[in-house]
Structures are given as structure tokens and as C-alpha cells.
Amino acid sequence: MRTERFTLGVPSSKRTVAASLVVLAAMLVVPFVTTPYYTGLAMTALVFLMLGVSWNLLAGYAGQISLGHAAFFGLGAYVAAWLTTPAAAGLPAIPFPLSHPIVALVLGGVGAALVALVTGPVMFRLRGHYFAIGTLALAAIIRLVLTDKRSISGGSTGYYLNAGMGEIPTYLLTVVVAALATVGVYLVVNSRLGLGMRAIHDDETAASGLGVDPLRYKMYAFLISAFIAGLAGAAYALNSLYINPTSTLAVTWTVDTLVIVILGGMGTVAGPLFGTVVFMVIDNGLTSVLGGLATTVEGVIIILVVIFLPDGIYGSLKSYVAGRNESDDAATSG
């Protein structure tokens, strides 16, 4: 059952590749053919897509439920801020290639991955519920410390970036990075590496019996996941040009990420894509209709989808279509 679920997201036909290219092209022309408002929405969607892709790799494929993903997002944002605008943190001037927004964006991901590298071996001594709560605690510690260290984080007043790349180039850069992240994760989950991750997800004990070292695969998933979440945070910072510990490290980022992946379908490549689109529609629609109660509806969506559509919208759609074909076959043959 479980293994079937994972194959659902694999684009097997040329049609899927073509469709992906069309979507990519459409995303690239958004700022030239629509208003800044829609470009802003598309930008937000790209940030969420990266977060979703990132969390999906760790939770959906490797089976490690992290509730502290906001930490990597926030760290990526701050690394980009420190590199492009060191003066605001009282840091000395950063030499050219490092201070360039594109480099800062990549280093935002690297910074988050480094934190994952250091904390991973410790966090993965925890399993299941303990890992989930451990990541929640880790993220809380990072947020509290950064909030307290006003000199480097700007505290609650916040941190203004002076990246000077312009809105449209930042957007285009984000499109490219998000596409690379999605394709990258697709390649990972269909490689031996991805196979190992799924093996520890399904049954860690059995996997290690077969010679799969669980820690190694969890670490790969954690590092790649943190890297992409860091990229998302850096892109967010470079675009909004203003961050503070709450706006980048708060649990809401984790929440939205979970909603996206769960809605779309955990453990499928297409899940986060579907989830992001549906989430953007719901989020914007909900906020305008419900105002302050949008989070409640998000919570209810998580609950209902987990209970009634455990494979997510994409997964369920896929099984529905498959099931219908099957019954059609049965009807014609019977």
C-alpha cells in the first residue's frame, strides 16, 4: 500500500514534462503580464512551494515529522539579511561576491543546512513523537534567543534589508530556485537515496536489518530539507526587505507548510504543488471572508484531511481516477 503511494507523484510521461515547462514559463512571465499584486501572490506561492517541497521530503518521504521547520526558514532569512545588509547587525562590511543577493540566497540555504548538520545527529536520537516535540523545542529556543539578541536580529523592531536587486529580478530568481528545488527533490526521491528514505519511513528496524543506516538517510533528508527551507526564507527576506524574529521564525510558517503538504498529499512529488495552489486560494479567500478565523479553518482542514483523506487531495484524486478505470475495466470484462 505504502509503496504504491510513493509512485503516484512520478511524472512518467512526456506530457507531464511539457505541462511542467508550461507552468514554469507561465510563472516566469507573471510580472510582465499581470499587476504587482499578482506578482506578490505568485512570490508568496513560490516561498510556500519551497517550504512544502522541503517538509515533504523530510516528513512525507523519510517519515520524520518536524514541527520546527520555521527555524530553518528564519535562519535562511537572517543569513541573507546579514550578508546583504551587515551594517544593520553591526557586522563589518561583507566583500562583494558574498554580499550579492544571489550568493546570499544560496548561503541562506547553506546556513540553515549547517544548523541541521550540527543539530541533526542530536535530534535524531529522538524518534516519532519525541522527534516532533524536540524540533518544536529547538525552534522555540532559536526564536527566543534571536528575539533576545536585538543587536543581530533587530528584535521586535525588525531588520531592514538593503539588497538592491529590484522586485522583478528577485521574483525571477525565486522562480528558478523553486523550480530547481522541486526538480532536485524529485530526482532525490527517485534515486537510491530516496529509496533508503522510504525504507526507513516504512519500517526503520527492518530497513536497518537490510543494511540501510537510518541515521544516514535521515540526515540526508534533514540537510536537503533544511537547505531548501533556508532558500525559501532567504527568498522571502530578499523580497520583503524587512524581517523580524516573529515574522520569520513563528510557528505559523510551520503550520502553513503542514497544511500545504497534507492538503496536497504527503509523500508525493506533486502533492506540494497541488497543496500550494489550493492553499493560496483558500488562504486568500478565507482571510477576506473570515478575517481572524482563517487559522481555525486551516486547523480544521488539517484535521479533516488527515482523518478522511490521508493521501491528500492529489493522492485521493489519483486513487479515485485509478479506481474508476479499474471498475470500468471490470464492467467491460464482466
Place this chain on the structure above:
Amino acid sequence: MVSIDLLAQTVSNGVLLGGIYALAALGLSLIFGIMDVVNLAHGHLLMLGGYVAIVLFTMAGLSPLVGMLAAMLVLFVIGIVLQRALLERVVDEGIEQPILVLFGVALVFQNLGQHFLGSDAQSTELTLGIGGIDLGPVLLSPSRTVTFVVAVLLVVLTWLFLEYTSTGHAIRATSQNRAAARYVGIDTDRIYMLTMGVGAALAGAAGSLLSMLFPIDPYVGWSYLLKSFAVVVLGGVGSIIGTLVGGVILGTAENVTALFLGGSYRDVMTFTIFLLVLLLKPEGLFGTGGGGE
């Protein structure tokens, strides 16, 4: 330099606070021990309990101690409803589903609290005709003393219930072996419901007691979840004495940290202790629960 008197006062306040932490943790421990689910909404249930007391206090002028009883009743019902409506469907479905469902529940409670009760912190006040207990260098304030006593009393009552009633025995039997419990005629679905109800009621009681000492706002849930879980981890799952000692250790460590490093490091210390114990001694200082499970 911090004076010895101030340190002694800080420690004694920490010990008294620890009693409430133990009460909050007991509910979490009970649910974890029996259903093998970490109630991610536990801190938010505690927050709701605090608000029940706050609303009754500000609207009706009811003493928060009476409010606490009302909070326990309300939370007991909420716990049962949560189990019946949601958890029952996912509790045996591995770990991902319960984690995610409870995470969703926590979000709903937080957002509803924020929307209907406002984001401002509120509190209750315990008015008693008694003064504090003066122990020379240390003064035990009436509200801290009373909340501690009530909290420990509730912990002891829960222990008596588990130890000396047949329903208590059935709960413990279910936590040891659910299949066997069904074979001897225990309705384990009912036991799960009861456990969720009692666990939530204990969280509610802790929330009401905390509202007499600290302001409560809709965002305190995560922090109290982590604190409660830290105590469970310190004391070990299923050990009542361990839970009490764990609560006292945490309360003291927090207060002493705040004294030396400043209030903003209170929670940093809590979560650090939590992570350290989880990593170094996952079975807890007293119990048999396992972080590796």
C-alpha cells in the same frame, strides 16, 4: 551579586510553581502512558482552562478556585469530545496522524481564543483573608502557597484514583496491555475517553491555577506544552513521584535562570533542560518511559 535571601526566595517560588507544572504534566503523562499519543494540544487545553477561570472571575466575580472546578468540568467534556470525534479515528494509525490531528486541534484552540477572547494577557486574582507564610528569609505568598497545595492535592487524588479504584485499575491495565484488557471485559474505548477527559481536566486545573500567578494569553499553549512534556521526560512516563519531582526541578531551574540571566531566558532554560534530558536519559529520572520508542 545575588543575595542568598533572594536566591532562597527564588528557589522557594520555583518549588511552589513546580507543583502546578507537575499537575499539568500528569495529564499529559496519563494520556501518553495509556494511548501512546503525545497530546500536542495539551498546552492549549491548559490555556482554555485558564480562560474558563478568567471569564468566570471577570464576568461573575467568581473565585478562581471555584473557576478551577468549572474549568475541570468543561475540559473533561472537551477531552471526551476530542477523543470521540477525532482521536478515536487515528489513535491506532501510527504516529503521523495523531500528531497532525492534535496539531490542528491546538491551532483551532489558539485561533479561537485569540478571536473571541482577544490577544491581551489576562489573569485572575485569589483573594484570601490570609497572609503569606513567613519563614525568615523566605516569604511564601498566599497565592503561590494555595495554588501549590491545590495542585499537589489534585496530583495525590489522581494517584489515589488510579491506585485504589477499579476504574483506576482498568486504566492501568489498559495501558499495559490493551488486548488483554478487552479479554477481561474492560471497555477500552471508554477507558480511552475517560483518560482523555481526566488528562484534559488536569490541564484545565493547572491553567486555572496558573492564571492566579501569571497572565494567560492565547499564545501560551506551545510553551506550556513543552514545559509539561519536559516534566514528563524528567520524571519518566507513568511515575507520579517522578512527575512531582520533575515539576519542582523545572520550576526551580526556570526561576533561578530568570534571576541570573533575565526573564527572557526562562523558557530557553526550560527547553534546553527538556532537550538535554530527552537526549541523555530518555527513560526519565524515575520512570520507565522511553524516548527511543
Place this chain on the structure above:
Amino acid sequence: MALLDVTDLDVAYGDIHVIWDVDFSVDAGETVALLGANGAGKTTILKTICGVLSPLDGDIVYGGESITEIAPEEAVRRGIAHVPEGREIFADSTVKRNLELGAYTNRGAMGENLERVYEIFPRLEERAGQRAGTLSGGEQQMLAIGRGLMSEPDLLLLDEASLGLAPVLVDDVFEAIQRINEQGTTVFLVEQDIHNALRVADRGYVLKSGRIELSGSAEELAGDERVEASYLGE
């Protein structure tokens, strides 16, 4: 009228159909054995009777009332005690607490029933204060049977009571089963050990691949070569 009457029973695990059109009955006061090789479906039938599994089809009538869709805890209340395979004791509780939990649905006569169990299994009285998890395999089996008796059942369902026990203990267990039956409890036992089972049973049924293959009195079955044969090959 039979105490337990099972007709046309069909049971499946998901899509896998394991029990087919099974009919049998147990009269009050009898000891009846259900024999069959490993995997024949014996445990499935017991679990269906006591409500852990629901049948696809068929009727289970106990004491004149249908218990086809009963919950396990309700079955205990009606007087059916199931001693499961693999013992399933409360390992962290004392022996005495395990027995007391057996009387969960029938606490009234706890003292008497405890005495009766101690009389049948004196070893349990000696070990009353010990943690059940520290008992030997044979003692755990006695505890599981004793715990089943604590509800004062009219019908005792025993699943592989002798499995994995040393020969001396096997004799003890079968002797205990005989005494339990003599004291008025109807016994339905599932066994791989044909010889011992037919020694204590009045009648028996032989299950093969989910269907009843043979039935008869214990003497008839003991002398029937087909019983042994049903254990070998499909």
C-alpha cells in the same frame, strides 16, 4: 439446547476469506476440542465468538441469544471468558492484581473466585505478590487461565493453552482444564496437541483450511487416522 451454537460462519481478514461455512455446537457442561494444524483458522473462530472479530456471515447463538456482533467486553459480561493465545497478561502488575482484573465485570464474588483459582493453581497463591512478567511460561499460562476463571464464566474459551510448555506442565494444564470442567464450567478448547485434547474432551471437531472436516466423540476421533492426516499437507 446447546449453550453455544455456531451456524454457517464465514470470516475474512480484509479481502482474505479464512473461515468457510463452519457449523458446530457446544452443550452446557461439555468439554469440546477444536483441532487443526497451524493456520487452519482455529484462533480466528475463537476471536469471532468472543467478539474481537466480526464474521462476514453466519450466526453465533449463546444461551439462546445471538451474540454475532457482540463487543468483547460484552461477551465477558454474558459469561464467556477467552484465554488468548500467547497469554496476554498484565506484565507490570502483580499476580493478584491480574486475577482481580479478571473479575472486572464480576466483582461481587471476588473472594470466592480467588479461592477457587488458588485451589486449582496453588502456585499462583505462592506467587501472588510477584510481578506477572517475572513468572515462568507455565505459570503465566496458569495465570491467564486463572484470570479467565475470575469472571466466573459459563463458557471458557482456551486458545492453545499448552503451546510452548514443558511436558510436565502440559499435563498440569490439562489436569486443571479437567477440574475446571468438573466444577461446572463448559470448556471449548483450541489445540494442536490432538492427543491431550482428546483425552480431556467429550467431543471434537477437526478444522482444515477454514472448513470443518470431521467431527465426533473424543473416542471416535482418537481412533480415526484422518485426524492425524489432516495435520499433514493440504
